[in-house]
Amino acid sequence: MEYTQLGRTGLKVSRLVLGTMNFGPQTDEAASHAIMDAAQASGINYFDTANVYGWGENKGRTEEYIGSWFAQNGGRREKTVLATKVYGSMNRQSETWPNDDKLSALNIRRAVEASLKRLQTDYIDIYQFHHIDRLTPFEEIWQAIDVLIRQGKILYAGSSNFPGYKIAQANETAARRGMVGLVSEQCLYNLAERRAEMEVIPAAQEYGLGVIPWSPLHGGLLGGIIRKEFEGGRRASGRAAEALADPVTRGRVQAYEDLLDKHGLEPGETALAWLLTRPGVTGPIVGPRTPDQLASALRAVELELSEEVLTSLDEIFPGPGPSPEAFAW
Structure with a gap:
């Protein structure tokens, strides 16, 4: 496993981030533990979660699965760079009340204490604003x-889904207080969705944030979805189905799959490998539902894409261009 430094921190993190969003809704506790064991054994040391994962009536379940995994000891917590998030309400929709969500000081205080309890740990490495x-x-x-840093309950703060100007506002405010500020940004970024290149990634680079792309396969769109449909496998749903309904997008995805067939490459692994070539990217988040899916993601770290393939990928999925020229579109 390759490692890199997370932004301007001293943390050394793996070039793949284990996303745990599926733990609970799609993967039970035993299978979740098996995936975390396999990830750590392979060298992945950066685990990402959020207090709301588990969703609906099961909010918090994902953190609980991680906590029960840590409780098995064996150095599990010590070997893990743990990131979780705060923002959404943890209450049932019918039980909401003022100050039970977002980023007020009161909600941050309550949320971190609840996450620490579910995670069965006394500190969080990176506490992120969702x-x-x-x-x-x-x-x-x-x-x-x-206050939380002084109490030793968190080490760093990060952001998720922030526009570039909010990254700037956050870090300028932190600098006036003599604080480090944000150290990472999780953003939607992949071959099919490159708008982060306009402002978010330049802002992250300017302020020394590590970039952690989520949805690297764009909801399955870049995972060989047309081939799977043709072979009678799982049909597209969600974001991928909406995207494929557009003839232009479907044509690009078909060209993408044809290109990779020509070069003997797997679509999902190629999409991850492409992200690892992008300036500013620390490591994409992968959210395996099974150990086999984790194994596929791990192969992407070792995959080196030729200049011919990289050029062809840019032609199929052109980015917005360098800022500020991109804003002339």
């Missing part, structure tokens, strides 16, 4: 984070 909060000022957010 979305921007348009109402809470960053002065309040950083005051709450500063």
